[in-house]
Amino acid sequence: MSEPVTTKPSVLFVCVHNAGRSQMAAAFLTHLSQGRIEVRSAGSAPADAVNPAVIEAMKEAGIDISVEIPKVLTTEAVQASDVVITMGCGDACPVFPGKQYLDWKLEDPAGQGIDAVRPIRDQIEARVRVLSAELLFR
Secondary structure: OOOOOOOOOEEEEEEOOOOOHHHHHHHHHHHHHOOOOEEEEEEOOOOOOOOHHHHHHHHHOOOOOOOOOOOEOOHHHHHOOOEEEEOOOHHHOOOOOOOEEEEOOOOOOOOOOHHHHHHHHHHHHHHHHHHHHHHHOO
16 A cells, blocks of 8 residues: 655745845745745845845854845746745736735845844744744644
8 A cells, every 4th residue: 555645835935036035934944844845935026146134144043045046936936836925026926726825014124234134034933933833734
């Protein structure tokens, strides 16, 4: 008798530049789920690089995202994800039936220093902890 095939849940985090909020959320979920959740992030208008203050704030939390690069949002990424979490990208995100969409209202860390980024990081971590528990224990 063969084991039932189980697919792990997948989450796509989307913001405009994929240089701050979505990168932090993806890094936290990757870290917390330990590979049990497939994690993607993308931006509707990706920046050239991840925000240095965001990299520093995540380093303080024990997560190194210095090698991450902003990625462009694709229809394929949305289609391949069970949950799509937007963070201020408005109507740029394609909508497909059968997906769970959440919109997290979070301040944009673009152009802000480390002191402004820390509370945004902490809000994202708290939300990701809840999301991780919901996905892994449903």
